[in-house]
Amino acid sequence: MSAEAVAGEGYIRWFKDIRVGDVALVGGKTSSLGELYNALSAAGVRVPSGFALTAAAYRDALSEASAWEKLRPLLATLDISDTAALSAAAASARQIVYEATGTKAIREGIAASYAELEKQYGRNVAVAVRSSATAEDLPTASFAGQHESFLNVRGTSALVEACRRCFASIFTDRAIVYRRNNGFDDFKVFLSVAVMKMVRADTAASGVVFTLDTESGFRDVVFITGVYGLGETIVQGQVDPDEFYVHKPTFSQGHRAVLRHSLGAKQSKLVYARARGSVTTRLRTVPRAQRERYCIPDSEILALAGQAIAIEEHYSRAAGHPMPMDIEWAKDGDDGFIYIIQSRPETVASQHATNIVEVYSLKGTGTAIAKGRAVGERIATGKARVISDPRELASFQPGEVLVAQTTSPDWQPVMKSAAAIVTDRGGRTCHAAIVARELGVPAVVGAEGATSKIRTGMTVTVSCGEGETGHIYEGTIPFDVSRVSTDNIRRPRTEIMVNLGNPDLAFRTAMLPNDGVGLARMEFIINEYIGIHPMALAEPSKASPRDRKMIERLTRGYEKPADFFVEKLSEGVGTIAAAFYPKPVIVRLSDFKTNEYARLIAGEPFEPTEANPMIGFRGASRYAHPAYAAGFALECAALARVRGEMGLTNLRIMVPFCRREEEARKVLAAMAEHGLKRGENGLEIFVMCEIPNNVIRVDAFAALFDGFSIGSNDLTQLTLGVDRDSEIVAFDFDESDPGMLEMMRLAVTGAQRNHRHVGICGEAPANDPGIARFLTDLGISSISVNPGSLIRTMNIVSEAESASPGVRAGG
Incomplete structure (x- = not known):
């Protein structure tokens, strides 16, 4: 066997051999998957089988190609507020990493491991390829959505290409900005790549689970969202998902009831399609009869809640304190089972100070232009700027209200300077909601027709202080903010x-x-x-x-x-x-x-x-x-x-x-x-x-x-x-x-x-x-x-x- 092949196999670690302490080896996302795979299968938690390309593969490949010497001067003086310079530097950095990670050792390690998966699941088995950073999914920083993932990848050549692109995504515009804003060194965060059997959620459903209420931080509920098809539509805010709550204390006593249902519009679903001989994804309209039903039945909602509670309890025991979790799930349309495909500590609502009571309240009335799902429990006023094309982001001014159909991770630098965010589509676990929550910016998502009802330059008041429904009012409406410490x-x-x-x-x-x-x-x-x-x-x-x-x-x-x-x-x-x-x-x-x-x-x-x-x-x-x-x-x-x-x-x-x-x-x-x-x-x-x-x-x-x-x-x-x-x-x-x-x-x-x-x-x-x-x-x-x-x-x-x-x- 060649030395390169031996090195390649050394860069591979199977899920069955990974535990939560292996963050430095395989990153936060994959170490968590390995922990679930090994420790919680008895509790009914299903994780697809797979393997990881270790962070050592990334480091060694860049060292062998002398890539560090090229990357450092490229990023040393970068001003992340200069979006044009950021985009150019990030693209160059990704190309450097992509070229460096095409080594024979990496290719042969991927090929040998994929062959093992084919023995388990059949020839040309479809896999998901997901990035996993060594500073990712920590209790204080999630890195959610910063790096790339690729779905339904088939064949060795396509898998190698996807893994290289995953490695290169460590230098997406949004990842560079996130690291700078959160105090991480670009050259001390390394990337691992997880390869797992693909869950056929395209023919079923998928979604996100939080083991607390994402807005208030209330700990006694499990909050579940779901859509038909692949879960990217939830994250990207392309659809309004179904939402469910399950009450933990009574669930633990043996009661099996969904506390609350909310039917989402689920306008479309992301499914697999073929284009020019290769597999890609495509949005399909969901038939009305399906839209008017929940994407999964109560029995599966409750099963998901049970798995989420088991995951939270496991991580809380290990940490020695409560550890609310952010979990991704997918239902396989072939075997009918629900799988957990990601689990990480929740990093926003759980960090709220519990001894400070902050209440925003309107002190006037106005005409509501649009309404949707409230994110952030705050109120803000500003001039609206409707963004219909990403190229228009350059004209956005700090303190304006960002209004768009949806947002993407690349918009984060602009979102940080917004007074508030409004989107036509999306639920409370879409990208706009996640970023707004993390930045402390009020947002109203799923505000149908907002981009057509609100005009650029119009002064609006965005209110998320009236409950789950957020309102966009015309004009300036006065509001109060009261902050009281409960300590004394x-x-x-x-x-x-x-x-x-x-x-x-x-x-x-x-x-x-x-x-x-x-x-x-x-x-x-x-x-x-x-x-x-x-x-x-x-x-x-x-x-x-x-x-x-x-x-x-x-x-x-x-x-x-x-x-x-x-x-x-x-x-x-x-x-x-x-x-x-x-x-x-x-x-x-x-x-x-x-x-x-x-x-x-x-x-x-x-x-x-x-x-x-x-x-x-x-x-x-x-x-x-x-x-x-x-x-x-x-x-x-x-x-x-x-x-x-x-x-x-x-x-x-x-x-x-x-x-x-x-x-x-x-x-x-x-x-x-x-x-x-x-x-x-x-x-x-x-x-x-x-x-x-x-x-x-x-x-x-x-x-x-x-x-x-x-x-x-x-x-x-x-x-x-x-x-x-x-x-x-x-x-x-x-x-x-x-x-x-x-x-x-x-x-x-x-x-x-x-x-x-x-x-x-x-x-x-x-x-x-x-x-x-x-x-x-x-x-x-x-x-x-x-x-x-x-x-x-x-x-x-x-x-x-x-x-x-x-x-x-x-x-």
Whole structure:
């Protein structure tokens, strides 16, 4: 055997012989694949078989060709802000590396190893060729997307060519910029190349998994994205992917339910095609019927989540601390199995300081030009620049808002100077989202039509501070940024809970200091995520022909319209319950007034016209009434699913606007009939204390319910006989009126007398420190306020408790 052949074989390391500590030998990406291949196969993690060309092959080839002497002067004085100079130098550097890595030793090592793969999988087996840098996939730097990969490579000659091009990609424009910006020496980072059996995702699906929420950094969920075909379309932002969440704590307890689904447009898929006799890739339009289905079923989503959790736990044990992971997956259309094709530490959201609360909030309103998926939870204003061709990037000015159909890794130098980024297409794991998140720049991706609706020079406000949906507003809208350290916050004995209705804000809000959710409003979820009157979904035949068509369109893909309501409501409520798990989350049953219900799709036929809906057919009076009983059954089915199938038993249920004990008994009986029996599986049922009769008859209501929540708005209106929405008498609406304080005192002491939890879920304690101190002195169990008032309320209550050391929280 020749000396060159022996050297060539020395440059090869098979996955079965690679472990996580071999970064210096085969780079971060391949060392991680080897670790998964060897350590986690028993946990159900599948990794395709393959081998690596070691970093020594790269170093030795460049040394033998005297390439270092050519590369150093080429890059020594390079100004990376000069895009033209950067492009020219990078191209020359790639050519130097390409020529140097065509040695006989490398060629023969590749040929011998590929022949071994052919013995396993058949002649001319297709492989993926992926770069793996020695400074890549570290906990502090990912290098994601900086180097090249090649898919569906067949035959020895094509494989050698792909490996050489992989080696050369160490000097892509974007890789040079990334190294400089992150303090890496161009000549101390080396490249290895991984060659693995190709997973035929082109005929199935692929995507990305994060073991945390990528926006908030919330650790208790697995976030999965997926598309049809090859995963490059996700990274490049060419399509809007399906998105899924799975809750880790309840998954580990044995519950198998997807917490939340979001159907992506999945406009196209990347598949293999032949052109001039060689294999290439091509975008194909996805048929409408496929677009309207999720790319993988729930069983595979849950299997993926299990693998992701196993991977995270394995790396966390090795590191000695939590290690959130960024994982790529691909489903093989031939064998039907899902494979893990990359795994690395997540390097952005997991690095957020957990002791600093930073909240961006709009202080005005404006006209929304477009909307999409929010990335970054920030807000920015600037002049827009629409980029329709990469050559136009030279005209981009720092501080402008970059607007494009998609972005690519080569755009990173410009993206770094942008005030915000907006793309027509893409999901929260596309290139634009990844880079924006890493740079701390707000981005709205998948904002359909943004490039046609926004004009260059137009001033826009890009808001990612309103939840998962990001908005692009015309003009300048003022906003506030509050930053508070939680290190020195005194946590009072009285529970300080939060009011929340928007599931999109749940993960971020849950990371604030809190004792759970005192009021989760169901109305927001019904209005924003369902939009259809519950009775119209329970009895669609009673809707008008026009409304029936709309219902059919919105509920397409569900066996029956009612299933749409149950899934959407359970996922919205479940997301809030999961975010705060295991802390208590009190969800209030729907409390629309008749005029509000009527505004929902197909709502008018099911609602009476009332002169004063505020004290009409609302709350408890609806639930057992024939006019709404079928709709109430759907509400109960959704909540039963959250507590049962999802395992979120921290969910408590609250009945609003319950006038009399007899009404309460009917509601409780209806709930029990629909699987929500008080006391069963620990279920606690509360009642809103917002009608004077609730206070007068507090002992009787205490016999029926587990707790009370004072609704200060309605209780004030009904105690003082004032409509706060009437401009003529609104000045008389005063929650600190002596009569109101007495009503609150009677409610709190009455609940305490019956050993029941009693809280308040209005903003009165946050707006009026005197009320907060008054309730604290009474020993109220909990005070629940909006997220923006949490810390202020904690401070007020802590001071009140210090002033009255004998006070203890009741309940």
